[in-house]
Amino acid sequence: MKGKIVMAGGTGFTGEYFKKKFEEEGYQVIxxxxxxSYINWDHTSKIKEAIEGSELLLNLAGKSVNCRYHKKNRDEIFQSRTETTKLLGECVLSCQTPPKLWINASTATIYRHSDDxxxxxxxxxxxEGFSVEVAKAWEKSFFSFSLPTTRQIALRISIVLGKNGGVMTPYRNLAKYGLGGKQGNGKQMFSWIHIEDLYQVIRFLMEKKDATGIYNCAAPNPINNKEFMKAVRNMENRKRGLPAYRWMLELGAIFLRTETELLLKSRWVVPDRLVNEGxxxxxxxxxxxxxxIKH
Structure with a gap:
């Protein structure tokens, strides 16, 4: 057994992938x-016990932002990120043998809408806006802790692409049923990262003992929405797809109980630190x- 990995919020699409990969490498994953079925957030003593002596504390916890941003959901989105981060930090401070590395998820949405x-x-x-305020509060909560023996890294993660779940399922379905055209004007940038690369980023940062601070987690070749949807259509052997104009997305978002920001914000994020560090x-x-993903 290599050591102990503690994952907070590790039951979603990304967390399940990471758990499998870590266990294949010989780590114990908690x-x-x-x-x-797992350690509950109310059991502070068990959380501290789990974190004690761990190789890595990886926090992925947070309510999905794929919902309508009314007050109840806004509050839950904020608290599920900031309060869990605060609790984990307090547990780390109380450890006799703190984790060597604490990686906290953040989001590439923290940057402005950028097409320039x-x-x-x-x-x-x-x-600016709600999603940005969430990201800022999340990172503030994380970096408010001063931990002399634990490295701290915040990952500003872009859209994660992988097999059998996540965002690829609805995108592939749109293409299959002839709806895989551009969304909005199609010019908004789409920054993304393959789930395996995201896992390897974490392994890379575990081994790079001087790595601290903020890292953008995105592939080095972002594309715009029109190009992305064309690539998805090609993946599904569909030559054409009906476009979804802004008014259609606004209407659809109400029925699907989500927000158009998830599709229309231009996220042009590049991983300078990762590229420069090899x-x-x-x-x-x-x-x-x-x-x-196709195969």
Whole structure:
């Protein structure tokens, strides 16, 4: 057994993938979740016990943003990120042997709507609006802790693409049923990362003992929405797809109980730090990523 990995919020699409990968490498994986099968957030003593002496504390916890942003959901989105991060930080502080590394999820949505330039860790411009405020509060909660023996890294994660779940399921269905055209004007940038590359980023940062601070987690070749939807259609052997104009998306979002921001915000995010520090992307282009997902 290599050591202990503690994952908070590790029961979703990404968390389940990571758990399988870590276990294949010989790590013991402990999950903190609202799911009664795992350590519950109310059991602070068990959380502390789990974190004690761990190789990595990985926090992926947070209510899905795929919902309508009314007050109840807004409050839950905020609290599910900031309060869990605060609780984990307090547990780390109380450990006799704190984790070597604490990686906290954040989001590439923290940057402004950008169709004029790429957002890097150093030169990225923070945006405005509800999603940005969530991201800022999330990172503030994380970096409010001063932990002398635990490295802290926040991952500004872009859209995660992978097999058998996540966002690829609805995108593939749109293409299959002839609805895989551009969304809005199609010019909004689409930053993404293959789930295997995201896992390898975490392994890379575990081994890179001087790595701290903020990292953008996105493939080095973002594309626009029109190009992405064309790639999805090609994946499904569909030459054409009906476009979804903004008014259609606004109407559909009401019935689907979601927000059009998830589709229409231009996210142009690039992983400068990872590239400069030599991280080898396995799926740097959308064609390579979708080819793996297809098979």
């Amino acid at each position: 999950i903190i979740s609202r799911n009664p 330039q790429a957002m890097t860790e150093e030169n990225g411009e923070i945006g 991280f080898p992307f396995t799926y740097p282009t959308i064609e390579q990523a979708l080819d793996e």
